[in-house]
Amino acid sequence: MTVERWLRLRGKGLAMLHVTRGVWGSRVRVWPLLPALLDHPRALSSLAAKMGEYRKMWNPTEPRNWSQQYRERFIPFSKEQLLRLLIKEFHSSPAEKAALEEFVTHVNFCTLFHYHHILAQLQALYDPINPDRETLDQPSLTDAQRLSNEQEVLRALEPLLAQANFSPLSEDTLAYALVVHHPQDEVQVTINLDQYIYMQFWALGQRVGQMPRKSSVGFKRGFFKSPPAERRYFKRVVLAARTKRGHLVLKSFKDMPLEGLEQLLPELKVRTPTLQRALLNFTLVVSGVVFFVNVGMVVLSDLKMATSLLLLLFTAFMGLRASKMFGQRRSVQALELAHMLYYRSTSNNSELLSALALRAQDEHTKEALLAHSFLARRPRGARGQSEEETSQWLQSEVENWLLAQSGCDVAFNGTRALAHLQALTPSIGMYPPPGFPKLDPLSTITSPKAAPPSTDDPLSKPLCPAPPSQLVGN
Known part of the structure; x- marks a missing residue:
């Protein structure tokens, strides 16, 4: 069997896995929150209403x-960790272990x-609207054409996110995240x-606990600072957003709290924050009163300056000082926000597509591995059940x-895992496929033998003089 013939079997569903209808399907449902191309104000009106609530x-x-609203679907183990757990519990014998490892290799392939x-x-699909494209620029697109291309990309991206076990965050959740601010968020x-x-937004890996230290940018300990509180956050968050004057933004972040999603937009x-504004205003008032009593009254009595002029100068001085203090505070917060995005950002735009494809492949393999291990130990009396009953079991x-x-309470998709396993069944035992090319192993790099030092080379001559026994005349 040649390589071309074997790869052609993939399209016929004989050797390679195929995507069954209902798992991926040829028809992709329309993204519910994606607005119409020319009627986008109506799309966010319901979000604004829920924010008001x-x-x-x-x-x-x-x-x-x-x-x-949110059910965790992410399997919280890597492929290697899951394989070790299944071998330890279900495939302890050497023969079963070897068979399971061969199955995993086949699924990966x-x-x-x-x-x-x-x-x-x-x-x-994404290349015409890729803002980071390093190739020659293509003809500019109109806004309607760009929005249409973005819609196609998001529709094609939705089943990949579903297979990667990302859960879409509802409009109600987004309204909560845009309105509620955690008291320990200084930015x-x-x-x-x-x-x-x-x-x-899409998210996976919900956790409730203290934020990882590298992601807790802006938190400072002090006499009046309480220790970090337990928060609800996600291990991964994917964002797709579009502004009127910008382009489609695709980004992925790690360790993101639920109340901080708006920081990613x-x-x-x-x-x-309100408390910090109150403290700054209180500081300005106290310092202004002290300055006016100690300096303003002296100037008023010694220089015989008019009271109205003194108050005008004092107001201008305090306004300038307040503007400088608030400006410095905003600059510090903007720097902390930039640091937070630097530490939490994982990928964006075209690189995000590659990361999602790799994650979807990993989740696909883990689901097939779990289905293979559990169905092999299914009670014999239950093996005659229907496919729906089997998936529920x-x-x-x-x-x-x-x-x-x-x-972790994980919602496992038994129907999809069973479909993955059934799609792989016809090709069991064909890895590696006949006729598939095998690359030669990397040749061992051997260092050339050291050549004897040349007498003409000054660097090869000894740095110290020859002993007296080798000198001429001795």
């Missing part, structure tokens, strides 16, 4: 019905071509919804096992 609430701590093809299609920003055409302004068993192993 949260502003009327007294100290909300989480979005409404948060447990129903099959999914590599599949997701490489998906990534190539995504990059071809706070504000945005104008009128400047945006659309925005959407473009076209934002740093604002001073698989989902329940895997969720309970992941909860026991990691302590």
Whole structure:
């Protein structure tokens, strides 16, 4: 079997895995939050209304019905960790261990071509609107054409995010994140919804606890500072946003708190928190009163200056001082925001597409691995059940096992995992495929033998003189 023949089998669904309808499907549902090309103000009107509802609430701590809005789907183990756990618990014998490792190698080999093809299609769609393109510029696009291309990219990106086990954050969650500010966030920003055409967030890896130290930029310990509080944050967050005067922004961040999502948006302004503004104003008032009593009264009595002129100069001085203090504070907060984005940013734009394809491939492999291991130990009396009952049994068993192993409540997609496993079944035992080229191993680099030093080379001559026995005449 030649390489071309073997690769052609992938399209027929015989050797390579194929995407079943309902898992990826040829039809992609329209992105719910993506606005119409020419009617974008209506798309964010409902978001503004929900933001108004949260502003009327007294100290909300989480979005409404948060447990129903967000379900964690990310498997909190790497492929290597998951393989070790399954071998330890289900495949302890040498033969079973070798068979499982061979199965994982086969899945990795099959999914590599599949997701490489998906990534190539995504990059071809994204290339005309890629702001970081290093090749020759193409003809400029109109705003309507650019929005249409962005819509196609986001529609094609949605199933990849779903396979990577990212969960879309609802509009209600986004309204909560844009309104509520955590008291320990020293850097706070504000945005104008009128400047945006659309925005959407996806997240995975929900955690509740103290933020990682590298991501807690801006937190400073002091006499009046409380220790870091436990917060709800996500290990990964993906952002897709578009401003009226900008372009599609695709970015990924790590260790992002729920109340800090607005810090990731473009076209934002740093604002001073209410408590800090009150402290700055109090400092200005106290220092102004002290200065006026100690200096202003002396000037008024000695120089015989008019009271109105003195008050005018004092007001101008205090206004200049207040502007300088607030400006310096905003500059410090802007620098802290830049540091935070520097530490938390993982990828953006075209590089994000590659990262998502790799993550989707990993999640695909882990789901197939779990389905393979659990179905092999299914009770014999339950093997005659329907496919729907099998997927429900698989989902329940895997969720309970992941909860026991990691302590995380993960919503496992049994139907999709079963479809992945069934797509791989016809090609079991064909790795490596017949006729597939094998590259020669890297030749060992050997250093050439050292040549004897030349007597003509001054650097090869000894630095010390010859002993007396070798001198002429001795």
